[in-house]
Amino acid sequence: MKSIGELERIRREAMTGIGPRVARTRVTFVVHMGTDGLAAGARDVMMAILDELRRQGLTDCLVTQTDVTGLHAKPPVVDLLIPGHASLTYTRVTPEDARRIVVRHLVAARAAVGQ
Amino acid sequence: MNSFYRAHVLVCAGAGCVSSGCKAVEQALWAEVSQQGLDEEVKVIQTGCVGSCDQGPVVVVYPEGTFYRKVRPEDVPEIVEEHLLKGRPVERLLYKDESSELVVSLEDIGFFKRQRKIVLRNCGVINPEDITEYIARDGYEALGRVLTEMAPEDVIDIVKRSGLRGRGGAGFPTGVKWGFTAKATGSPKYVVCNADEGDPGAFMDRSVLEGDPHSVIEAMAIAGYAVGSNQGYIYVRAEYPLAIERLSIAIKQAREYGLLGKNIFSTGFDFDLEIRMGAGAFVCGEETALIASIEGRRGMPHPKPPFPANEGLWGKPTLINNVETYANIPPIILNGPEWFAGIGTEKSKGTKVFALAGKINNTGLVEVPMGTTLREIIYEVGGGIPGGRKFKAAQTGGPSGGCIPAEHLDVPMEYDSLVKLGAMMGSGGLIVMDDHTCMVDMARFFLQFTQDESCGKCTPCREGTKVMLDILTRITEGKGQEGDIELLEDLGKTIKNTALCGLGQTAPNPVLSTIRYFRNEYEAHIRERRCPAGVCQALFKYEIVQDKCRRCGLCQKACPAGAIEESVEELDLIGEEPAMAGAAEAGAGVRAGVATAVATRSKRKPLVINQDKCLKCGVCMRECRFQAIARV
Ligand SMILES: Cc1cc2nc3c(=O)[nH]c(=O)nc-3n(C[C@H](O)[C@H](O)[C@H](O)COP(=O)(O)O)c2cc1C
Ligand code: SF4
Ligand code: SF4
Ligand code: FES
Numbered sequence: 132m133k134s135i136g137e138l139e140r141i142r143r144e145a146m147t148g149i150g151p152r153v154a155r156t157r158v159t160f161v162v163h164m165g166t167d168g169l170a171a172g173a174r175d176v177m178m179a180i181l182d183e184l185r186r187q188g189l190t191d192c193l194v195t196q197t198d199v200t201g202l203h204a205k206p207p208v209v210d211l212l213i214p215g216h217a218s219l220t221y222t223r224v225t226p227e228d229a230r231r232i233v234v235r236h237l238v239a240a241r242a243a244v245g246q
Numbered sequence: 247m248n249s250f251y252r253a254h255v256l257v258c259a260g261a262g263c264v265s266s267g268c269k270a271v272e273q274a275l276w277a278e279v280s281q282q283g284l285d286e287e288v289k290v291i292q293t294g295c296v297g298s299c300d301q302g303p304v305v306v307v308y309p310e311g312t313f314y315r316k317v318r319p320e321d322v323p324e325i326v327e328e329h330l331l332k333g334r335p336v337e338r339l340l341y342k343d344e345s346s347e348l349v350v351s352l353e354d355i356g357f358f359k360r361q362r363k364i365v366l367r368n369c370g371v372i373n374p375e376d377i378t379e380y381i382a383r384d385g386y387e388a389l390g391r392v393l394t395e396m397a398p399e400d401v402i403d404i405v406k407r408s409g410l411r412g413r414g415g416a417g418f419p420t421g422v423k424w425g426f427t428a429k430a431t432g433s434p435k436y437v438v439c440n441a442d443e444g445d446p447g448a449f450m451d452r453s454v455l456e457g458d459p460h461s462v463i464e465a466m467a468i469a470g471y472a473v474g475s476n477q478g479y480i481y482v483r484a485e486y487p488l489a490i491e492r493l494s495i496a497i498k499q500a501r502e503y504g505l506l507g508k509n510i511f512s513t514g515f516d517f518d519l520e521i522r523m524g525a526g527a528f529v530c531g532e533e534t535a536l537i538a539s540i541e542g543r544r545g546m547p548h549p550k551p552p553f554p555a556n557e558g559l560w561g562k563p564t565l566i567n568n569v570e571t572y573a574n575i576p577p578i579i580l581n582g583p584e585w586f587a588g589i590g591t592e593k594s595k596g597t598k599v600f601a602l603a604g605k606i607n608n609t610g611l612v613e614v615p616m617g618t619t620l621r622e623i624i625y626e627v628g629g630g631i632p633g634g635r636k637f638k639a640a641q642t643g644g645p646s647g648g649c650i651p652a653e654h655l656d657v658p659m660e661y662d663s664l665v666k667l668g669a670m671m672g673s674g675g676l677i678v679m680d681d682h683t684c685m686v687d688m689a690r691f692f693l694q695f696t697q698d699e700s701c702g703k704c705t706p707c708r709e710g711t712k713v714m715l716d717i718l719t720r721i722t723e724g725k726g727q728e729g730d731i732e733l734l735e736d737l738g739k740t741i742k743n744t745a746l747c748g749l750g751q752t753a754p755n756p757v758l759s760t761i762r763y764f765r766n767e768y769e770a771h772i773r774e775r776r777c778p779a780g781v782c783q784a785l786f787k788y789e790i791v792q793d794k795c796r797r798c799g800l801c802q803k804a805c806p807a808g809a810i811e812e813s814v815e816e817l818d819l820i821g822e823e824p825a826m827a828g829a830a831e832a833g834a835g836v837r838a839g840v841a842t843a844v845a846t847r848s849k850r851k852p853l854v855i856n857q858d859k860c861l862k863c864g865v866c867m868r869e870c871r872f873q874a875i876a877r878v
Contacts, residue, residue, distance in 0.1 A: 132390070133504070133511070134394075134511060135390045135391070135394060141378060141381050142384070145378035148378065148382060151253065152254050152372075153382075153383065164331070164333050165332075177252075181250060181286075184250050189250075193309040195309060196333030
């Protein structure tokens with residue numbers, strides 16, 4: 132180990148590896164994975180979210196599922212839980228939509244606060 | 247490459263869970279996750295002890311923190327299919343609290359909720375075999391800061407101001423000890439970690455080494471810098487193979503990352519570590535004996551002074567601290583001494599890890615702020631006493647400690663208040679006893695341990711504890727004499743004052759403290775030949791109460807010793823034909839049998855227990871449907 136800077140770099144990389152266990156989360160994506168959700172392609176939606184998070188290098192997000200069957204919403208459904216905000220629900224989400232949701236809520240938000 | 251997994255499945259791989267079969271569960275998880283095509287989303291990780299070892303194998307699923315207990319490999323497909331694929335927790339594997347409500351998340355379980363984790367901050371959270379996970383949790387940052395920003399005196403000053411005291415037993419102020427070693431003249435100097443952990447039942451040090459070995463390595467390097475040493479030794483008992491293995495892996499990785507070795511953080515500071523295995527004798531945990539053992543001599547204590555700080559390993563200045571003491575150091579450096587001093591009580595700062603054992607619902611490892619009351623630990627963290635039984639006493643400090651009776655349940659758990667009650671913190675063993683425990687027998691048990699472990703070097707310990715043990719044994723056998731209690735007290739005090747090392751000096755503690763709080767129990771044994779808790783076998787016998795006995799013969803069948811015999815003479819103790827009401831109350835399965843037995847009762851001879859054959863196992867008493875067997 133040469134310097135604090137090097138340690139810090141390793142730490143930041145390693146954060147991704149333990150994120151879901153310890154991280155304070157900025158946004159939680161809840162993908163509805165009931166029978167109707169799965170039939171409508173909720174898994175692809177979830178994979179798209181995960182992939183986009185990886186692509187953008189975002190580690191402070193959680194992706195979880197629920198098995199509630201949305202009686203009032205058209206599947207696939209994705210809820211966004213943002214601490215300190217009312218939750219958002221997207222319905223009839225396609226994998227492409229999912230990527231856009233990630234970019235819009237995380238990447239754009241990060242750019243806006245100048246991070 | 248950024249590897250983001252949406253779910254982390256942690257499999258506890260602490261020694262407790264290893265023995266209950268966590269390896270098979272982990273393998274099943276790997277297989278099933280890949281079978282279901284979830285490799286890219288779900289990560290399976292082995293961690294150190296989560297703390298609730300009686301619930302093992304334990305599996306925790308993040309991000310939700312879902313706590314699964316007693317997981318078997320057969321349960322794995324359901325966890326993967328239901329939870330990881332569909333997001334539905336598997337209810338039957340969840341934890342049920344005392345009110346038998348299902349608790350999903352680890353954070354909501356009483357056992358975890360009341361804890362505050364500093365020492366165990368990473369245990370059960372990270373993979374102990376992966377240094378990057380430790381680094382992700384701010385690992386080695388404290389070392390980096392110390393080496394690049396602080397002078398050795400500053401480090402010692404921080405440790406002093408934190409108020410940290412040694413967790414190995416005596417509670418000596420850690421910063422002061424570091425100061426002595428730094429000032430001592432002589433070179434080279436050594437830094438030693440005492441991981442002997444001889445107190446039976448205690449396993450906090452083992453858990454730290456198994457679950458977070460880098461915290462100790464980092465702290466020892468910091469200590470090395472502070473006292474001016476470049477070489478450390480970790481003395482681990484050979485009975486801890488898993489701890490030794492994880493520690494070896496951790497040392498190797500730390501070297502690879504340049505966190506041990508030469509020129510750490512380009513500051514010119516060198517430090518390296520070696521593991522030394524202990525022979526497993528209790529006395530080897532005593533620091534002077536430990537030093538002798540590392541040097542390859544027999545593990546026997548020598549008188550102090552000289553203290554190890556001045557003349558330790560190979561006669562050189564040596565710093566010795568306990569595992570848990572070291573594990574506190576990195577957080578103290580990172581968060582500041584004021585932060586640490588803000589936790590705990592006036593004279594005992596920070597937290598303490600306890601190993602809960604005995605008659606308590608949640609056994610395992612818990613970490614709570616110093617000053618938490620015994621009542622809170624037993625009832626809120628520990629979930630109370632099984633079977634709704636009454637709390638009688640708790641033994642703290644293991645065989646060197648003493649007991650705390652029910653009237654002191656509200657004692658704050660800190661060094662000084664425990665000493666005032668005649669107990670001590672020790673390494674944090676906490677054995678809970680209910681009203682079925684005989685305190686004389688308990689004292690005898692602990693004294694037997696220390697007597698066996700006495701190294702024999704000094705007479706008070708070698709001979710004195712033997713005499714005490716003989717007296718205790720005769721009391722429990724119903725052969726106690728008037729004056730025995732006073733004799734025990736005298737001997738105990740003499741041994742405490744004259745024994746050479748801490749082993750002998752503390753050996754009488756369990757006896758003295760049980761006499762202090764439960765003198766009446768000693769008196770009952772001696773004067774009335776009675777064991778109030780019904781434990782000492784010589785002091786009670788089983789008898790058949792003839793006017794309750796229906797002569798059904800159940801006890802006779804159950805007795806493993808064939809001790810229940812038909813009496814030669816007919817004791818005509820039973821009057822009229824017994825009512826069937828009694829039989830109706832009996833369990834459905836035996837009802838028919840009992841009914842015929844009652845019908846034939848008069849033809850049978852009375853049953854009696856042959857005391858010469860009886861093993862006092864109590865089986866007959868449990869078997870009898872009519873409460874016709876009494877312990878007298
Ligand atoms: C008989 C006996 C056994 C001991 N066993 C241990 C032990 O297993 N682990 C330990 O850390 N300290 C043990 N100690 C205390 C050590 O002598 C020493 O005080 C301690 O390691 C210092 O570290 P600390 O200041 O961090 O507590 C024992 C002491 C005695 C008298
Ligand atoms: S089981 Fe009870 S009632 Fe039946 S013979 Fe034995 S002591 Fe008597
Ligand atoms: S206590 Fe055990 S050994 Fe003694 S009589 Fe009863 S069953 Fe037999
Ligand atoms: S070893 Fe698994 S919980 Fe302690």
